[in-house]
Amino acid sequence: MTPLRVLDISEYKKLQKPTRGREEKVVFREHLKKVGAKHSHQRDVILDEFLKQRSHVSADDLYHKARSRDPRIGFSTVFRTLKLLKDAGLAREVVLADGISRFEQNYKHPHHDHLICTSCNKTVEFFVSEIEDLQERVAKKYHFRMKNHVMVLYGICPDCLKSDRG
C-alpha cells in the first residue's frame, strides 16, 4: 500500500508568511464598496479579531473577543458582520455535530477536513487530495455540480485514550 500523504494544516499555517490581515482588510473594504455598504469602527474590530483566530469560532466566541476590545460592540453587529465576511469570501461557515455554526478563515486558507475528539474537543485539520478526488468523482457520477463539502471524523484523541477519558 502506498503511504498516505496527509497535509497537516496546522503545519501549513505555520509556514505561511503572516500578512497581519493586510490583504484581507483590502478585500473587505472592496466588498463593502461593491455592495454599497459602509465602513465602520465595529466592523474593523470584528474583522481584526476574526483574523487572529487560528481555528473556528462561533458568533458568540467572536462577540466576546470583540467586546473585550470595545464594550460598545453588540452581538447583532458581530452576527451581521460574519455574514458580510462570508459574502466577501473571507469566512467559511461550518456546522459540526453540536449544531452550532462556526466560522473559519477562507481567504487563502485552503479547504480542509476535521478530526475532532469527542472527549476533549481537540481538533486536527487535515487535507488528503485522494479524498478530494474521490469526492469529485462521486459528484460527477451523479451529475451534481459540487459547491463545497464537509467531512468530520469523530473519535478519541491519543491523550484522552491514555488518560482513560475515552
Add this chain to the structure above:
Amino acid sequence: MTPLRVLDISEYKKLQKPTRGREEKVVFREHLKKVGAKHSHQRDVILDEFLKQRSHVSADDLYHKARSRDPRIGFSTVFRTLKLLKDAGLAREVVLADGISRFEQNYKHPHHDHLICTSCNKTVEFFVSEIEDLQERVAKKYHFRMKNHVMVLYGICPDCLKSDRG
C-alpha cells in the same frame, strides 16, 4: 484510472427484504427491558412511523407524522423516544448544514455519505469504500480511535442545473 465503485444506497435499500420493522421492534423491546424502561403505546407509534421513513427526519417531522396517527402524542415524547432509539442502535443522528438534528435508520442500514442539492434539497445516499479506507488511515495517522464520521457533499443536482435554478 480504475472505475469508481459507488454503492448507491437507495438501490441497496430496494434490494433488502422488507421486514416491516419486525426485527427492529424486538430490538427496541429488548433495549427497554435492559435499561428498566417500560413499553408504551406512544413509543410503539413513534417507532412505527420512524421505520416507515426512507430518509432522515427531524424530531419535528416525526412529531407531526406520529401526531397525525394519534393526536395525543406530544413533542417531548417524540424527542425522548428518539434518544431511546439512538441508544438502542436503531437510529443514527446527523447534523447537516442547517444545524438541525435529523435521524436516520441505523439497524442493518449501513453507514453512508450524503450528496445534497442546495437548491431543491434532493438527497443521494452513497458509499465508497475507498473513502472509508482513507478516513481510517487518517485517524490512524493521528492516533485517534475513530467512532464515526460525517461527509456531506453540497452542490446543484442535474434537474436544477437543467431548469437553471442553480
Add this chain to the structure above:
DNA sequence: GTTAATGCAAAACTTTTGCAAATTG
C-alpha cells in the same frame, strides 16, 4: 442631510427539562 449601521430587546427556532397527572407492569 441622506443613507446605512448599531445596539437593544424581543421574536423565532430548535432542543431540553420540571412537574402534576396518567399509564404501565
Add this chain to the structure above:
DNA sequence: CAATTTGCAAAAGTTTTGCATTAAC
C-alpha cells in the same frame, strides 16, 4: 401500588429581526 412515562408549559440556547438612535459618507 410503586415506578415510569406522558403532555404541557416553560426554560435554555442559538439565530434572526424591528426599530429608534448613532455614525458614515
